Amino acid sequence: MSHQVLHHNLFGSIVMKALTFHGKQTVHYESVPDPEIISPLDAIVQVNRAGICGSDLHPYHEREKGLDHGTVMGHELVGEIVETGQEVRRFKKGDEILSPFSNNCGRCFYCQRGLTCRCIYGHCYGWVQEGKGLQGVQAEFVRVPLADSTLVARPENVTPEEGLLLADILPTGYFCADMADIRPDGVYAVVGCGPVGLMAIVGAFEHGAEVVYAIDSIPERLSHAQKFGAIPIDFKSGDPVSVIRDATDGRGTDAVLEVVGNESAGRLAADLVRPCGIISAAGFHTEEHIAFSPMEAYDKNLTFKAGRCPARYYMERLIPMVQQRKYDLTSIISHRMPLSEGVIAYDIFDKKLEACTKVVLQPGS
Ligand SMILES: [Zn+2]
Ligand SMILES: [Zn+2]
Incomplete structure (x- = not known):
C-alpha cells in the first residue's frame, strides 16, 4: 500500500x-x-x-x-x-x-x-x-x-x-576531533568507545593524529577501537591517567575527546589533559556543573569546547x-x-x- x-x-x-x-x-x-x-x-x-x-x-x-x-x-x-x-x-x-x-x-x-x-x-x-x-x-x-x-x-x-x-555519530565523532586542534605530533585520548567514541577515533586519525588512546571498559568496544588504530586502555584493569602520563613525560594528552557526557567522564578528561590542552566534549551532558573548577581551568590553562555537532x-x-x-x-x-x-x-x-x-x-x- x-x-x-x-x-x-x-x-x-x-x-x-x-x-x-x-x-x-x-x-x-x-x-x-x-x-x-x-x-x-x-x-x-x-x-x-x-x-x-x-x-x-x-x-x-x-x-x-x-x-x-x-x-x-x-x-x-x-x-x-x-x-x-x-x-x-x-x-x-x-x-x-x-x-x-x-x-x-x-x-x-x-x-x-x-x-x-x-x-x-x-x-x-x-x-x-x-x-x-x-x-x-x-x-x-x-x-x-x-x-x-x-x-x-x-x-x-x-x-x-x-x-x-x-x-x-560519524559527524559528531569527527566534530569532536575537529574541536581538539589535532596535530601529528600530539597525543590524544578518547574517553568512551561507544559508537560516537569509535567515530571520534576515526575522526582523530583523519585530522592527522598518530597516537590516540581509547578508554573504556567493555572488551568489544576496546577491540573495535584497536581495529580503528587506537591504543586501548581498560580503565577497570589499569589507571588511564598514570598510563598516559607515563607515556608523555608526565604531561598528559594534548587534547581529550570526551563523548560520554557524565561527570566521571568529565573528571577523567580534566585529569588526562596536559597544561594548555583542550577538552572537546561532544557527548550530551545532563549535569548542572562542569566536572572541574574555574581555578583548575586557570591553573592548567584549559580550553573547554562542547556542544551539538x-x-x-x-x-x-x-x-x-x-x-x-x-x-x-x-x-x-x-x-x-x-x-x-x-x-x-x-x-x-x-x-x-x-x-x-x-x-x-x-x-x-
Ligand atoms: Zn544519534
Ligand atoms: Zn538556519
Missing part, C-alpha cells in the same frame, strides 16, 4: 507504526497518526533504516526531562521521499535521502556560517515538548520540515547503513571519506532488528546485552 493510500484511508489517520516514549524506560511499539505535509517546504520520508543512539537513552532514562508522552523516538535515519510540499525543489517522490539529526534552513546567521546545529528554525527529530517540536524517525514515516536545506541525496556508492552513520555541515564533507572505505565503519553495527522489535532493542542497547554496540532498526522488515 502506498503512503498516499494510507494517508487517505477511511479509518482516520491512525495508521503507521512507531516507537513512542511513555515515561522512564518505557517505549511502546504502537500505531500513531501518519505524518502529513504541514508547510510547503516539508517532505514526508519513508524510513528505511533508523538508528538507536546513546542520546536516545537520555530521555529514555528521563535524565533529559520534558519529552511529551507519545512522542516518536529517534533521530538517525535514511529513507525515501514519498511526498513533497509544493515549494520543495531539490527532491521528488522516490528520491533516496540522508538526513542529519536536526533540520536547518540553510539561510539564517548560523546556517550561513556552517553552524547548522543552531539554526534558528531547527529542531531535532524525536523531541516534542508541550506539543511543540518534531516527531522522531523510529517509525515507518516522518515529516521533514525545510527538506531542501536539510536533506542530502544518498550517493549511489554510500550504502543505507553508511548513510545512517552520517546522520549523527552541526551534522548537516559535516555530512557533505564526510561523504568522500565514507566512499573511500578506508575504515570498516559499519562493522560497529552489532544488531539489525525489525522496528517491531524496537522495545527489546532499546533494552539490549541500554543494558549493552549481547555485546551490543549499535542497533539499526528496519521498519517494514
Whole structure:
C-alpha cells in the first residue's frame, strides 16, 4: 500500500507504526497518526533504516526531562521521499535521502556560517515538548520540515547503513576531533568507545593524529577501537591517567575527546589533559556543573569546547571519506532488528546485552 493510500484511508489517520516514549524506560511499539505535509517546504520520508543512539537513552532514562508522552523516538535515519510540499525543489517522490539529526534552513546567521546545529528554525527529530517540536524517525514515516536545506541525496556508492552513520555519530565523532586542534605530533585520548567514541577515533586519525588512546571498559568496544588504530586502555584493569602520563613525560594528552557526557567522564578528561590542552566534549551532558573548577581551568590553562555537532555541515564533507572505505565503519553495527522489535532493542542497547554496540532498526522488515 502506498503512503498516499494510507494517508487517505477511511479509518482516520491512525495508521503507521512507531516507537513512542511513555515515561522512564518505557517505549511502546504502537500505531500513531501518519505524518502529513504541514508547510510547503516539508517532505514526508519513508524510513528505511533508523538508528538507536546513546542520546536516545537520555530521555529514555528521563535524565533529559520534558519529552511529551507519545512522542516518536529517534533521530538517525535514511529513507525515501514519498511526498513533497509544493515549494520543495531539490527532491521528488522516490528520491533516496540522508538526513542529519536536526533540520536547518540553510539561510539564517548560523546556517550561513556552517553552524547548522543552531539554526534558528531547527529542531531535532524525536523531541516534542508541550506539543511543540518534531516527531522522531523510529517509525515507518516522518515529516521533514525545510527538506531542501536539510536533506542530502544518498550517493549511489554510500550504502543505507553508511548513510545512517552520517546522520549523527560519524559527524559528531569527527566534530569532536575537529574541536581538539589535532596535530601529528600530539597525543590524544578518547574517553568512551561507544559508537560516537569509535567515530571520534576515526575522526582523530583523519585530522592527522598518530597516537590516540581509547578508554573504556567493555572488551568489544576496546577491540573495535584497536581495529580503528587506537591504543586501548581498560580503565577497570589499569589507571588511564598514570598510563598516559607515563607515556608523555608526565604531561598528559594534548587534547581529550570526551563523548560520554557524565561527570566521571568529565573528571577523567580534566585529569588526562596536559597544561594548555583542550577538552572537546561532544557527548550530551545532563549535569548542572562542569566536572572541574574555574581555578583548575586557570591553573592548567584549559580550553573547554562542547556542544551539538552541526551534522548537516559535516555530512557533505564526510561523504568522500565514507566512499573511500578506508575504515570498516559499519562493522560497529552489532544488531539489525525489525522496528517491531524496537522495545527489546532499546533494552539490549541500554543494558549493552549481547555485546551490543549499535542497533539499526528496519521498519517494514
Ligand atoms: Zn544519534
Ligand atoms: Zn538556519
